[in-house]
Amino acid sequence: MAEIGYWALVLALAGSIYAAAAVVLGARRRYAELVVSARNAILAVGGLVTVAAIVLFYLLLTRDFSIEYVYEHVTSYQPTLYNISAFWAGLEGSQLLWLWLLSACAVAVALRRRDWDSGLRPYALAVIAATEALFAALLVFVTNPFAPAAVPQSEGFGLNPLLQNFFMVIHPPIVFVGYAGTTVPFAYAIAALVTGRLDRAWVRGIRRWNLISWIFLGAGIILGGWWAYLELGWGGYWGWDPVENAVAIPWLLATAGLHSAVVQERRGMFKGWTIALLALTFELCLLATFITRSGVIQSVHAFGQSAIGYYYLAFIIASLALTLGLIYRRRRQLQAEHELEVAFSRETGFYLINLLFSGAALAVLLGTFYSPLSEWVRGVPAALEATFYNRVFGPIALAILLVMGFCTALGWRLGSAEKLWRVTRVPAAIAGGVVVVLAVVGVREPIVLVAVFLAAFAGMTTLAEFYRGVAARRRSTGESVLRALNGLITISRRRYGGYLVHLSVVLIAVGIIGSSFYKMEQQVVLEQGESVTVEDYVLVYEGSDFQVSQEKQRSAATVAVYRKDRLLGRLTPESNFHWNIQQRVSEVSIRYGLMEDLYLVLAGLEEDGNLAVFQVFINPLVNWIWLGGALMLLGTVVAVWPSAAERRAAESRARAGGRIRGEVQV
């Protein structure tokens, strides 16, 4: 069975190399047969990779321990869900997952009804096929998931217990969808550079790919943070770990890229920026794999070390050189059609956004590579503390909030300070009011007050946009508020979807401010039946529970939580000794709340269960981050959904399609 999977990958490798070469040749020589043949090869590669993926699923689910990968990640007693997620728990499987998703993207691009890109598509397909070839080659020659085990085994080692969590079941595929998705905008960027068709058509065409890969990367980051919050047991969700940074960097660049593409589409500016940002997003997704897999950077969860990272590095350098060369060749065409006219305009705001997000990405990138760079230059590795990132990233984040607040209020082209003042004075006054209320309540840290002001200001200017739009519609149509809001969003899904995403950023910012500045942590030692007061909670240690299974030794302690003599519920944190990794893994227990989470970690438990040590955290506003994530997803869905204008265009295309085609046969 495993051989079928392996040979499917070998054939996929051959097919993608053929596709990459044939499609370029066909497009250059205007030899349509060759282009169609290459397109068919891409479809066939999609099928072959799917066969390989099905074979791996089959091997995992039938627990075929004669295969090394299955032996490493599956046991006969772990839940079936984790036997499925074992597919992407290891290096070999996640490579295959990436290739599988990439080939799905390739099939989607190849099968798209031809409407806007037949000049670009051959080259875009060539880039995607070449990337597929890289992954297929690595799978065939370096990280074969179908390799037999060195010694026949009767039982597997099993999944790392840290990865045995629902979020770790869905987090990797989501990130990989994001990674695979960024390949398509990159491929079209290269195609636009090669063909010299650098107008706005390609930017419009890849808008959805951009948004979808961006939201998957973002969702991956948020779910990863949630996983860390639930599983790592230190009360936080983000520690500037290299592996976390590895996903954050392409996401930051993709965010800049999205904004830059809007300006290119609307105003014909920032062409070079857009291309560079989209290309770098893709390169940094590859670099993320290099960081995670090469062992160059030590991390709490750098999953595996192998030489594979260096193949990525080679591919990154080669594709970066190609991109830079093409940008140099097309430098004249990449000049803006308009110059920035005045300081107070949306264009300026977008320009600042490009600078800020790229700057943030660069800072995180340098911070991440500080350790190997320092080892290389001075001979001693030195990792940077989280304080470095907070000091660098904090001010940039505040500046982003400020620009976000102003930019929404500004119009395109010519604005003025006076006009700006007219639209921002009410939001600024409300934000000021929020700050005054907080100061009266007792919040005194200047940085917190500044951050809250900026977040509230950005939130209010965005809400004001909705208000203004609804009011304008009601003036002209006299509709009800809800109907007007619905009509507004329907007419301009892109704009209002974007504003929803901006609101979600405000929620997330508030969550981050609250949970980083007002986190409370306390260690308590309790005898059975004893109680302790932590802020306004009363915690009573009620009893312990020990169980031994084939997988682990479970130690759990139950704590009743009271507030003002009212029982809120019981929390049961665990600390389990896992036989396979010979380590304790903590399972935290959380009482969720909109204003704060009570977060309990079992730090120690006597063998008779009489005495227990708890680490108690009170994390304010953490859930705003997850809620913000949900709103971000909603906003993106609104923005991606086809708009009325696009539907009208599609209809007129359908009516005129045949005629247009008939007329332009030249």
Place this chain on the structure above:
Amino acid sequence: MTAALVVLMALGLVAAVGYPLWRGVEKDALSVLADELVVQDGVAYTDADELALDRALGRVGGDAEAVTMADVDLEEELERWVAAMRRQRRPVPPAAVEAAVPQPVATAAGTCLQCGRAYDAGDRFCAHCGASLIQACPNCGHAYEAGDLFCSKCGQKL
């Protein structure tokens, strides 16, 4: 069994790749022009909606608004003029339209190509020989000045 399946997959790949080469395909697979028309179509629809919304919200900055409004007024004026001409069969443009239509003028001083005398910035005709100093591009109608070799708008050779 395994070998047979692998061979089957390989044959499938070869068949998919070889079929178009063997049978040929329709020749319109590389027509770029139609795509461009379609793209412009979509752009026009989206831009119209966005502009309408921006205008409703007072968001079109600076003179952008003035320019578009003037264009619309001009078109209406021209429509009325054409209608009036049809009614009267009298090809005389009303003064209002003449004033509304921006008249091209020479932007810089130069030398008349006809007689070689100098003219001033702002002149439309040569003061000496009467030759027109401004002409319209045969391709796009954009005004060009005496001495230009290519249209500054569309690149047409003049």
